[in-house]
Amino acid sequence: MRVATFNCNSIRVRLATILKWLDAYSPDILALQETKVTDPLFPVEEFRRHGWWVGYRGEKTYNGVAVVCRKEPETLEFGLGDGDQDKSATRLCHVRVDGLDLVNTYVPQGQSLDSEKFAFKLAWFERLSDYFQRLSPPGKGRVVWVGDLNVAPEAIDVYDSRAIWPHVCHCQEVIDAFRKTQAWGFVDIFRRYLPEAGNFTFWDYRQRASLELNRGWRIDHILASPELAKASTDCKVDREPRQDPRPSDHTFVYADFTLRKRR
Secondary structure, eight states, X not given: OEEEEXXXXXXXXXXXXXXXXXXXXXXXXXXXXXXXXXGGGSOHHHHHHTTOEEEEEOOSSSOOEEEEESSXXXXXXXXXXXXXXXXXXXXXXXXXXXXXXXXXXXXXXXXXXXXXXXXXXXXXXXXHHHHHHHHSSTTOSSEEEEEEOOOOOSXXXXXXXXXXXXXXXXSHXXXXXXXHHHTTTOEEHHHHHOOSTTOOSEEOTTSTXXXXXXXXEOOEEEEEOHHHHHHEEEEEEEOGGGGSSXXXXXXXXXXXXXXXXXX
16 A cells, blocks of 8 residues: 655645646555645546545645545544644544555644744644544554654754754654654654655745755654554655646655555
8 A cells, every 4th residue: 555645735736746646656545735725626526537536624725634545435534523623624634445544634833933823733733642542542553644744853854953943843842742642653654764864855945946955854754553664665755746847845755555454
């Protein structure tokens, strides 16, 4: 099974890029973040026309998550399931496909360290930890957590840790919040197969020649439960879409798993 994640930064702007990538890489599940479109305007028919099932929940201008699958999943749920007062339905999607639970998240960015939005981000990670505890016993099952998590937990996850630290996506508070969530039992599949520095998933539009100079960040993640981690075979970043004429500031990340059917 191949699972992938991509912060598209507007589904309508990046639709051709996504459909081209789906055709070339044939994932079983593609998780999308920042679709930035209300549900009535989501281009669902384009996906159906190309043979893909898609589930989505969005809002105007901000946020929005979607999951593209080869076939209709057994389960489709949105939100953290604890009230959704913060519109978490446009930040989290859960699907179950062939017994695999995929959780697609777009974690809040945080704006600035002294802002209410950063406090909200830390609280969102806390709520996410509770969500995984409810989803499955810690470390059990076939669970994969993907998405734009807006955290670079290691020094090698940014092009210059000393210069950037502290940042809302690279500081001790957010790293601790992420690690607490990861402690459910998640294994970092990205770093299992890409342990070297310089492997990034995001290059800031605002920095001139950020891609060419590889001044990037790893804030898009694929993490898996121990059972799934043992079944993993590879994880890669496809930088090519970031070179498109109208690219997202992120690119695609994907991982492969060899799964045996459960008896």
